[in-house]
Amino acid sequence: MRRDIFQAIADPTRRAIIALIAVQAMTPNALAEHFDTTRQAVSKHLKILTECELVKQEYQGREIFYQLEIDKMKEIDKWLEQFRKIWEKRFDQLDQLLSTIKKQRK
Amino acid sequence: MRRDIFQAIADPTRRAIIALIAVQAMTPNALAEHFDTTRQAVSKHLKILTECELVKQEYQGREIFYQLEIDKMKEIDKWLEQFRKIWEKRFDQLDQLLSTIKKQRK
DNA sequence: AATTTGGGCAACTGATCGGTTGCGTATATA
DNA sequence: TATATACGCAACCGATCAGTTGCCCAAATT
Secondary structure (H helix, E strand, O other): OOOOHHHHOOOHHHHHHHHHHHHOOEOHHHHHOOOOOOHHHHHHHHHHHHHOOOEEEEEEOOEEEEEEOHHHHHHHHHHHHHHHHHHHHHHHHHHHHHHHHHHHHO | OOOOHHHHOOOHHHHHHHHHHHHOOEOHHHHHOOOOOOHHHHHHHHHHHHHOOOEEEEEEOOEEEEEEOHHHHHHHHHHHHHHHHHHHHHHHHHHHHHHHHHHHHO
16 A cells, blocks of 8 residues: 555545545535545545545544645645756746847847 | 546656656666666656656657656646645634734733 | 667556445434 | 434455566667
8 A cells, every 4th residue: 555645646536525625624425426426436535535644534423524634735845846946947047048138139 | 548647646656757857868778777677667657757748758869868848847836726825824824823822922 | 790789569467546336333313 | 212324344346557578670889
């Protein structure tokens, strides 16, 4: 079982679930209504999301509300940081090039 | 074949390849030396990365240099945007709470 | 011209994935 | 107390995945 956050967001249904519960906590049944699939399938996705700590449960009677652990999402942002540095550098270089051309035209 | 960018970065080897070629373009053989796997396995990863346009080839004699299409990485950043909004809002709320407590103590 | 080297393509393999069906259990309702 | 509802767990299935092995072709080296 790999079960890391990158594997978790690889599935489109899982990304949709994440987007939904980011707004408000939801039960498996409520989530399943949003998809063309069974509750069990959704539950399996929730299990995977729980295992990599992207989601936490809150018991309320016989219902279980699943909520997004938004902080965990920052791990993706953190990984992206190294590439953001690169594309910002490239943008700066382009910016510099453009202003050099501008200067030459004067 | 799903072959979208999220599925592409789900594999740890693929993420490592991306990080390597982000710095400089590399050939499959050069890449394979960095991993405990065969050149063919790396080539397969490169094929997947190429299919979702995360990587482009540059032919140089009989060698093929693979280079990261850094712009494609922005798609992940774009998807993350919706969550960044949430965690920044939460941070602001926490910040506000802390300054309220500070005021009350005065 | 013969050999070596870089790398793609295809077939195969075991592992994992996403999904379904069936069942058990606990909470709520009649 | 009997029934309905919410949910998790386990077994199963076909599809896809990551990796290996074997082969071929083209460019470089001898």
